[in-house]
Amino acid sequence: MTQSIHPTAKVGKGTTVGENTIISQGATIGPGCLIGHGVVIHPNVRIGKNVRIDDHTVIGKQPMRAANSIMKAEDNLPPTKLGDDCIIGTSAIIYAGCEIEQKVLVADYASVREKVTVGAYTIVGRGVTIENYCTVGRYCKLETESYITAYSVLEDRVFIAPQVTTSNDNYTGRTEERFKHFKGITVKKGGRVGVGAVVLPGKVIGEDALVAGGSVVTKDVPPKKIVRGVPARIWRNVPDEQLLENQDW
Template identity: 30%
Template structure:
């Protein structure tokens, strides 16, 4: 079925299910400001596409230019900002707040806060906060274009963890719940506390043993 809103054309595959009180194709701020400056002009946003066999729950807000791949689950109260891409079979959960121009790979799971321009790799889980450094507030809200975090494939950012600035996590790295990351995390490391990095092969804990063994068995793993 094809739906044309006041702001952006929307295509939702016939096999997908959509809940109640959802908004699709909402225009980005710049487009709304242009309309305010030129009243009566027609707002035509970038198209929204939702692939086959998706489940979109209630009170979901999807801005213009968003592309959602096949088989995704978008839970209640999720927000996806403009020109973002969600890979196939990904789950957006717990009211995730995804800002603008975010790229999420296939088979990922995302909750928490994800800042503009972030990249989240395939099969990764993000339950914490991915934020900019915000070191130049004097330049205005739109004046500074800061580097976002990059979460490489098969990595985990635990609940309540915070990744700050243009740092790179992984691949196959684990940021524990409540940890703070302001430095790059090498492949196959565990992060606890504030920037405490432990190679996965040296991790003494039992609870991550199954995950670490799984990483080691992967063909792309760099662990001997």
């Protein structure tokens, strides 16, 4: 087997496709793309121009649901869309219903679950997981092995350091009451979360706020404040030179 390209799939001019790659029915791949070896592109996926997809990556995967899953199965998820000039690393998985805007990098082993949107120029680092129903803005950086829980919102210019952990279930898997209260985190524009920090369900990190590494966030963080500790408490203001308004972007 070298390639399996369905007769209804469309592959643009100048696109190269590696060995043992499957391009399913109705998929569309723009011109100038580089598709690696062993890639699986599921039905009706839309891929823009000049996109690079590395070996053994899966685009448009349908989600699985356990018999006792709290998430309901969804039929007819919309096709996954990858914008122009994206780079998708080795063994990454991007699920059905995702929309990835232009010039996004999704690094090796990252997982982007169903119904997630990722804004242009964002970096999703190696081994990052973005769970379902999340929105990630433009120019964000999600670094190695960070975990973004379902139903979260990260606005533009958000920075998430390596191994940050977030949660959406204050009941920790017990009682029927928890089903009424699932809520991910919100990080407002320019918010930053330091290495190894934990952000508990429903908490809001304010615009230009900073969570110090190793902190546990149990309360909302006001804009332009630095919090630190377990539990995290306000330490001081973010220095003026670090505020978004003073950057040269």
